[in-house]
Amino acid sequence: xxxxxxxxxxxxxxxxxxxxxxxxxxxxxxxxxxxxxxxxxxxxxxxxxxxxxxxxxxxxxxxxxxxxxxxxxxxxxxxxxxxxxxxxxxxxxxxxxxxxxxxxxxxxxxxxxxxxxxxxxxxxxxxxxxxxxxxxxxxxxxxxxxxxxxxxxxxxxxxxxxxxxxxxxxxxxxxxxxxxxxxxxxxxxxxxxxxxxxxxxxxxxxxxxxxxxxxxxxxxxxxxxxxxxxxxxxxxxxxxxxxxxxxxxxxxxxxxxxxxxxxxxxxxxxxxxxxxxxxxx
Amino acid sequence: xxxxxxxxxxxxxxxxxxxxxxxxxxxxxxxxxxxxxxxxxxxxxxxxxxxxxxxxxxxxxxxxxxxxxxxxxxxxxxxxxxxxxxxxxxxxxxxxxxxxxxxxxxxxxxxxxxxxxxxxxxxxxxxxxxxxxxxxxxxxxxxxxxxxxxxxxxxxxxxxxxxxxxxxxxxxxxxxxxxxxxxxxxxxxxxxxxxxxxxxxxxxxxxxxxxxxxxxxxxxxxxxxxxxxxx
Numbered sequence: 001x002x003x004x005x006x007x008x009x010x011x012x013x014x015x016x017x018x019x020x021x022x023x024x025x026x027x028x029x030x031x032x033x034x035x036x037x038x039x040x041x042x043x044x045x046x047x048x049x050x051x052x053x054x055x056x057x058x059x060x061x062x063x064x065x066x067x068x069x070x071x072x073x074x075x076x077x078x079x080x081x082x083x084x085x086x087x088x089x090x091x092x093x094x095x096x097x098x099x100x101x102x103x104x105x106x107x108x109x110x111x112x113x114x115x116x117x118x119x120x121x122x123x124x125x126x127x128x129x130x131x132x133x134x135x136x137x138x139x140x141x142x143x144x145x146x147x148x149x150x151x152x153x154x155x156x157x158x159x160x161x162x163x164x165x166x167x168x169x170x171x172x173x174x175x176x177x178x179x180x181x182x183x184x185x186x187x188x189x190x191x192x193x194x195x196x197x198x199x200x201x202x203x204x205x206x207x208x209x210x211x212x213x214x215x216x217x218x219x220x221x222x223x224x225x226x227x228x229x230x231x232x233x234x235x236x237x238x239x240x241x242x243x244x245x246x247x248x249x250x251x252x253x254x255x256x257x258x259x260x261x262x263x264x265x266x267x268x269x270x271x272x273x274x275x276x277x278x279x280x281x
Numbered sequence: 282x283x284x285x286x287x288x289x290x291x292x293x294x295x296x297x298x299x300x301x302x303x304x305x306x307x308x309x310x311x312x313x314x315x316x317x318x319x320x321x322x323x324x325x326x327x328x329x330x331x332x333x334x335x336x337x338x339x340x341x342x343x344x345x346x347x348x349x350x351x352x353x354x355x356x357x358x359x360x361x362x363x364x365x366x367x368x369x370x371x372x373x374x375x376x377x378x379x380x381x382x383x384x385x386x387x388x389x390x391x392x393x394x395x396x397x398x399x400x401x402x403x404x405x406x407x408x409x410x411x412x413x414x415x416x417x418x419x420x421x422x423x424x425x426x427x428x429x430x431x432x433x434x435x436x437x438x439x440x441x442x443x444x445x446x447x448x449x450x451x452x453x454x455x456x457x458x459x460x461x462x463x464x465x466x467x468x469x470x471x472x473x474x475x476x477x478x479x480x481x482x483x484x485x486x487x488x489x490x491x492x493x494x495x496x497x498x499x500x501x502x503x504x505x506x507x508x509x510x511x512x
Contacts, residue, residue: 034379043479065379065460079368080378183478208480241368241376
């Protein structure tokens with residue numbers, strides 16, 4: 001039986017070392033800022049690009065969970081994160097008025113676009129947003145919706161309403177994915193569907209296909225399609241555990257000239273993804 | 282079809298070149314499962330022993346509950362644990378959300394029933410006379426427990442491997458509690474879910490291969506231990 005206990009001991013030692021390593025690592029992680037953000041800032045790689053410089057400048061490590069704007073606001077309300085980086089201005093204002101967040105600052109924008117299969121079965125290419133939606137609805141052409149209460153989803157619902165149409169919640173051609181932006185684009189591609197996306201995520205998607213994307217931009221440039229991103233600090237009066245100092249440090253940093261310039265210089269396949277528009281001090 | 286084959290090629294390349302993102306996910310998975318396995322064994326083996334060894338009123342009912350918990354859906358565990366460890370929840374002060382110990386806690390709830398149930402079965406299937414013999418030989422309390430568990434060690438080891446398999450392949454709770462944060466709580470399974478969603482199959486396939494290799498390694502270990510006994 002001796003051999004058995006020796007093996008067993010070895011396994012235990014390995015486990016112990018793993019756990020020890022874990023606790024040591026936990027002790028070393030002091031200055032951490034927890035952010036909830038939208039899938040577009042993560043999927044495009046923008047945060048991967050900004051975080052190392054933020055750490056070098058302030059010593060704070062940025063960690064983020066990428067969820068829809070609706071879930072991000074919810075995480076802020078539950079005091080689970082310190083700062084939000086989101087894009088649904090109307091919902092954000094409500095959120096700040098309710099006292100859950102404070103110090104909302106505009107950071108940058110890009111725009112929403114309608115993309116769809118090259119064949120364009122509903123013939124929406126070059127149409128206005130309202131016309132395009134009407135055409136899709138009358139034709140019953142497949143349309144993929146985020147369906148997850150994200151900023152993009154909120155925008156899409158507003159657009160249906162602005163076009164004087166009911167949200168086609170129960171129509172068979174209306175595919176509600178309940179997933180992130182790039183997942184939804186993938187589903188749209190598989191199902192030959194139209195979808196609404198932020199331009200940044202689409203550029204990233206297009207880059208993956210190396211010029212052979214099955215989906216193309218069909219409607220763009222409408223004033224109604226502007227996509228504004230903002231940073232909100234979670235209100236320390238409501239959440240006493242929140243690392244408000246770090247959240248403020250991030251808000252200052254991202255609105256600084258240096259970070260704004262970095263955002264403008266962030267490119268994928270030679271295309272600029274976001275236009276910075278913070279009120280720099 | 283091309284992209285599947287290319288995925289495999291890329292997988293080999295990622296693993297051979299020591300791609301940091303891939304290895305970060307692998308080590309995160311190992312850390313989480315080591316923690317959850319350790320705590321579920323500490324809780325589960327004594328409970329499983331008691332359930333298998335002693336006869337008491339309501340034993341069948343307890344057994345039925347434990348066996349039902351084997352089918353506990355990972356997302357339900359994720360939801361419950363989230364509700365408790367959110368800073369707004371009753372255990373919010375601990376700050377466990379989006380951390381490795383947080384995921385391990387959820388997995389512990391998930392796999393402890395497996396350890397209890399299979400340990401109980403292992404003890405039950407021992408020869409009844411073993412207990413009596415041990416007592417007749419003068420064994421007391423802890424000695425009986427240790428001797429019985431040693432006698433049932435292979436069955437208990439299978440409990441451990443089964444529990445490990447469930448923990449390392451679980452994605453629902455890891456996603457909800459861990460938040461899939463790059464370099465910190467991104468495990469093999471949440472990374473596969475993310476990469477597949479993004480349409481980057483290579484990294485997904487690479488991670489799938491690692492996951493299978495881990496399972497294979499564990500089973501070889503088990504086989505090795507068994508063979509040593511026969512030899």
